[in-house]
Amino acid sequence: MSVAQRIREIKESLPEGVRLLAVSKFHPAESIMEAYNEGQRLFGENHVQELTQKQQILPADIEWHFIGHLQSNKVKYIVPFVSLIHSVDTEKLLGVINTQAEKCGRVVECLLEIHVAKEETKYGFDFDSAKELLESGRLNALKNVSVVGIMGMSSITDDESQIRREFASLSSFYRSMKESVAPQFRELSMGMSGDYHIAIEEGSTIIRLGTTIFGARQY
Numbered sequence: 001m002s003v004a005q006r007i008r009e010i011k012e013s014l015p016e017g018v019r020l021l022a023v024s025k026f027h028p029a030e031s032i033m034e035a036y037n038e039g040q041r042l043f044g045e046n047h048v049q050e051l052t053q054k055q056q057i058l059p060a061d062i063e064w065h066f067i068g069h070l071q072s073n074k075v076k077y078i079v080p081f082v083s084l085i086h087s088v089d090t091e092k093l094l095g096v097i098n099t100q101a102e103k104c105g106r107v108v109e110c111l112l113e114i115h116v117a118k119e120e121t122k123y124g125f126d127f128d129s130a131k132e133l134l135e136s137g138r139l140n141a142l143k144n145v146s147v148v149g150i151m152g153m154s155s156i157t158d159d160e161s162q163i164r165r166e167f168a169s170l171s172s173f174y175r176s177m178k179e180s181v182a183p184q185f186r187e188l189s190m191g192m193s194g195d196y197h198i199a200i201e202e203g204s205t206i207i208r209l210g211t212t213i214f215g216a217r218q219y
């Protein structure tokens with residue numbers, strides 16, 4: 001099946017209120033253009049250099065999302081154009097994004113990455129520290145970032161009930177913050193190729209699909 005056919009099929013199956021982020025990391029500009037010509041406008045990358053190179057040569061109306069671990073010293077390269085940073089994993093990083101965004105006169109939308117999976121290597125806040133930050137009021141001082149939700153990844157496991165529990169816990173945290181200290185919340189980024197059906201059932205607003213759209217990545 002072609003990239004265009006896959007995009008069409010996935011979009012037709014998405015419930016209202018769920019957006020598709022096409023994760024194009026390691027895939028060439030030609031593959032992105034296939035998806036683009038099918039109407040896809042949201043693309044996600046996880047390396048700064050790859051993202052900036054693609055952004056320079058591809059259509060200006062693409063909304064680029066950053067989904068990887070972001071180093072402070074590279075923030076300045078993506079802040080001028082990035083639409084949403086899904087992977088803010090420390091308060092310090094949020095401060096750096098704010099400083100760089102102020103320099104280019106932008107307000108950059110961000111999500112707090114929450115660590116729920118059992119793997120040790122994944123980055124992110126735990127629920128308690130994210131809650132503490134959101135309740136603290138410290139975000140009010142950061143005029144050039146807007147924290148509009150959370151992002152999470154499930155454990156790498158075949159146990160569907162565990163994946164569902166993890167997504168359900170993210171979803172319940174998201175809703176409780178939205179109803180209390182974070183009324184601006186509108187994005188719950190969860191679900192990848194292997195688990196997006198479950199993520200949608202648990203309330204995802206944006207699924208991040210690479211392999212399902214573009215096939216296997218060539219590293």
Ligand SMILES: *Cc1c(COP(=O)(O)O)cnc(C)c1O
Pocket residue numbers: 023025046067068192193194208209210211212
């Ligand atoms: C690579 C990546 C994806 C897409 O993964 P697939 O399994 O290929 O759909 C989604 N989210 C993040 C954070 C990623 O790094």
